[in-house]
Amino acid sequence: MKRLSTVYDCTIIELDKHHSERKGNISVIENDKTIPFEVKRVYYLYDIPGGEERGAHAHKKLQQLIIAASGSFDVILNDGNVKRRFTLNHPYQGLYVKPGIWRDLGEFSSGAVCLVLASEVYDEADYIRDYNDFLNYKNR
Numbered sequence: 382m383k384r385l386s387t388v389y390d391c392t393i394i395e396l397d398k399h400h401s402e403r404k405g406n407i408s409v410i411e412n413d414k415t416i417p418f419e420v421k422r423v424y425y426l427y428d429i430p431g432g433e434e435r436g437a438h439a440h441k442k443l444q445q446l447i448i449a450a451s452g453s454f455d456v457i458l459n460d461g462n463v464k465r466r467f468t469l470n471h472p473y474q475g476l477y478v479k480p481g482i483w484r485d486l487g488e489f490s491s492g493a494v495c496l497v498l499a500s501e502v503y504d505e506a507d508y509i510r511d512y513n514d515f516l517n518y519k520n521r
Contacts (some may be wrong), residue, residue: 382512385519386479388465394446398473407474409501410446410498416477417502418444425450426486426495434487435441435495439480439509444500446475447486448520459483461519483515 382385396408399449412419416476426435436456447456453470460482467476478484486495501507509515 385434385460386481387460388463388482388498389517390479391458391465391482392477393467394475394477395418396448396473396475406473416446416475416498420500421502422499422504424492424497424499425494426497429495430477430488431491433489434485436486436511437512439483439515439518441507441509442501443504443507445478446498447478448472448488448496448498450494450496452490453488454464454486454490454493454495455488457487459485459486461516483509484510 394416397409399407399409401407409417410420429435445495447469449469450472453468455470456467456476456478458465459479469476470490489495509518
């Protein structure tokens with residue numbers, strides 16, 4: 382039986398931050414070098430009204446790097462047994478989320494931008510959107 386991911390397999394990845402006194406900062410992300418997967422899709426969430434939450438799903442195969450490109454927000458990861466909360470508020474850090482982890486995003490600051498790098502193109506069949514289905518998936 383294959384081992385399913387736990388919240389302890391998910392971690393903050395420090396991205397290189399290159400600084401210029403006159404021109405600001407730049408961080409670079411490279412496939413299979415900075416992050417442990419090849420990026421096949423990029424999307425971002427923005428203009429999220431105060432008090433709203435996003436996420437509330439898991440993926441069977443998809444890996445993600447979640448970055449607070451601007452502002453801050455919380456990501457609560459849940460493996461069916463343990464929950465971990467991460468506050469993302471630095472654009473030079475990303476939260477690496479492995480497959481088989483339920484995620485909820487909330488506590489978005491005004492003007493927050495959530496940038497997500499994904500290992501797969503969109504595939505509705507990869508989503509687990511019902512929490513009880515997620516628990517059954519984890520316990521099979």
